[in-house]
Amino acid sequence: MGNAEEYSLLELCLYLASHWKKIVLNCAVVVFLLLVLREFLPEKYSAEVTLQPISSNTNGELSDLVGNLGNISQIAGLSIGGGGDTKTAIEYLKSRTFVGRFVEKNKLLAEVMAVNGWDSNSDSLIFDESVYDPKLEKWTRQVEFPQKAQPDFWEIHETFTDEILIVAQDLSTGLVNVKITYFSPYVSLKWLTMFVDDANSDLRNKAIAEAESNIKYLKKQLAHTSVSEMRQTIYNLIGAQAEKRMIAETKKEFAFKVIDYPQVSYESNKPESVITVLIGVSIGLIFSVVYFLLKRFYVFARS
Numbered sequence: 679m680g681n682a683e684e685y686s687l688l689e690l691c692l693y694l695a696s697h698w699k700k701i702v703l704n705c706a707v708v709v710f711l712l713l714v715l716r717e718f719l720p721e722k723y724s725a726e727v728t729l730q731p732i733s734s735n736t737n738g739e740l741s742d743l744v745g746n747l748g749n750i751s752q753i754a755g756l757s758i759g760g761g762g763d764t765k766t767a768i769e770y771l772k773s774r775t776f777v778g779r780f781v782e783k784n785k786l787l788a789e790v791m792a793v794n795g796w797d798s799n800s801d802s803l804i805f806d807e808s809v810y811d812p813k814l815e816k817w818t819r820q821v822e823f824p825q826k827a828q829p830d831f832w833e834i835h836e837t838f839t840d841e842i843l844i845v846a847q848d849l850s851t852g853l854v855n856v857k858i859t860y861f862s863p864y865v866s867l868k869w870l871t872m873f874v875d876d877a878n879s880d881l882r883n884k885a886i887a888e889a890e891s892n893i894k895y896l897k898k899q900l901a902h903t904s905v906s907e908m909r910q911t912i913y914n915l916i917g918a919q920a921e922k923r924m925i926a927e928t929k930k931e932f933a934f935k936v937i938d939y940p941q942v943s944y945e946s947n948k949p950e951s952v953i954t955v956l957i958g959v960s961i962g963l964i965f966s967v968v969y970f971l972l973k974r975f976y977v978f979a980r981s
Contacts, residue, residue, distance in 0.1 A: 727936060
């Protein structure tokens with residue numbers, strides 16, 4: 679009990695207070711370093727859009743028809759509805775397949791992998807020429823085997839999803855927020871618009887292809903079926919798949935409906951000076967307190 683009383687909370691506070699000058703100095707040093715580091719951080723700007731996933735609302739009667747076909751429906755992989763499974767559609771936005779196709783289709787490889795700044799006066803991107811020479815349109819980065827100078831889909835996906843793209847769903851509302859962060863606010867907005875349009879287009883084309891494949895398969899089954907009830911069921915399923923195809927062909931916002939359209943944001947993602955100072959003071963204070971307490975306990979233990 680004597681040791682517990684000796685090292686009471688009050689005495690520890692008094693001990694720390696006796697080193698207040700060193701603690702303040704440590705905080706000042708950390709704040710200074712963070713402010714210097716902040717100046718070297720590139721300015722980046724975000725564009726955001728709120729989306730409502732359009733899930734497939736399967737009609738109950740047609741679902742029963744699919745169930746009646748048993749193995750036939752399982753083999754064909756029949757599905758009836760709109761944009762498909764919501765979770766699958768959201769994961770598709772972050773998939774290597776879609777991200778790679780998006781970058782390749784829109785010829786954004788150099789912009790994604792080799793830009794390190796933006797000149798606001800000329801509204802032009804600044805390339806890291808040790809990685810890519812924009813004049814020669816040639817990759818100049820030095821890499822070790824088996825990597826190549828030009829980044830592959832793995833690198834593109836990692837960079838895009840780690841540094842540029844954020845996809846998050848609000849579980850309470852089901853709405854999806856997609857954010858693109860980049861050096862130029864105009865490019866961020868442009869890419870975000872293209873990203874949502876391409877996602878809807880890809881998922882729409884996929885649904886059309888699936889519906890056409892299902893119709894083709896069902897017609898083959900129809901030719902080999904003589905049971906009238908089964909034939910009627912297949913006819914109904916063919917009609918459902920034709921309806922699904924028609925909806926996909928005419929619906930631009932097939933998988934995601936835009937709820938809140940994005941606008942150009944000129945607010946940089948670089949932390950404000952006040953926030954930087956507060957973070958620096960917090961880090962310096964925590965570091966100093968832990969250091970002096972450990973030092974105090976060490977001295978006491980040795981004595």
